[in-house]
Amino acid sequence: MLNRFRRRLARKPMHDSHDLFDDLPKPDVAWYPDWLAADEAARVFAQIVDEVAWQQDTMGTPAGRVPLPRLTAWQGEPEAVYVYSGIRNVPQSWTPAVAELRTAVEATAGCRFNSVLLNRYRSGTDSMGWHADHEPELGTQPVIASVSLGVARTFDLRHNKSGVVQSFQLKGGSLLVMKGDTQAHWRHRVPKEPRVTGERINLTFRWVSARR
Numbered sequence: 001m002l003n004r005f006r007r008r009l010a011r012k013p014m015h016d017s018h019d020l021f022d023d024l025p026k027p028d029v030a031w032y033p034d035w036l037a038a039d040e041a042a043r044v045f046a047q048i049v050d051e052v053a054w055q056q057d058t059m060g061t062p063a064g065r066v067p068l069p070r071l072t073a074w075q076g077e078p079e080a081v082y083v084y085s086g087i088r089n090v091p092q093s094w095t096p097a098v099a100e101l102r103t104a105v106e107a108t109a110g111c112r113f114n115s116v117l118l119n120r121y122r123s124g125t126d127s128m129g130w131h132a133d134h135e136p137e138l139g140t141q142p143v144i145a146s147v148s149l150g151v152a153r154t155f156d157l158r159h160n161k162s163g164v165v166q167s168f169q170l171k172g173g174s175l176l177v178m179k180g181d182t183q184a185h186w187r188h189r190v191p192k193e194p195r196v197t198g199e200r201i202n203l204t205f206r207w208v209s210a211r212r
Ligand SMILES: O=C(O)CCC(=O)C(=O)O
Pocket: 117, 119, 128, 133, 146, 155, 170, 188, 189, 190, 202, 204
């Protein structure tokens, strides 16, 4: 009898929190944690580390220009010019493993991409701060397909109005497609995780409209 009573007590808050959870805003994403097989993900990771011309860009801060806490590269069709943090980026041409990933991502996402931003997080002290990808050349409801390779890192999405945070562990070989109002209503980041020692590469495939 006592056990049954205890069980009832324990179940009630779970039921309430379930109702509460149903009311929380949810980002419009499609999530494929095991998109690539592990051996395939490892092969593509090694090839991309090697074939891409990685850059150390800088960003403006009140204290002056400082290095970004990660390496970057931008590839795409020649017309996919992208202004990012005040920098006008003319894309490098597609390298073989990145082009191969683009074809596979287009098949899963069901749409075309003319460019990709690559980010290389050398360890857990590399990161990306809160932002949304809502530059005018991406359009109003951009589809952004994010492929992760290498070690798993936390990826947080925070709802602008409510402050609700949804976190993902983006492990190597996963694909997260952000769409609909995700860029308009949410911000995202890759926080620093000093305990993580391994390297990670992320590729965000985008469609950029030509600037007039
Ligand atoms: O590394 C990630 O998972 C996110 C990258 C990102 O947000 C971006 O390139 O705009």
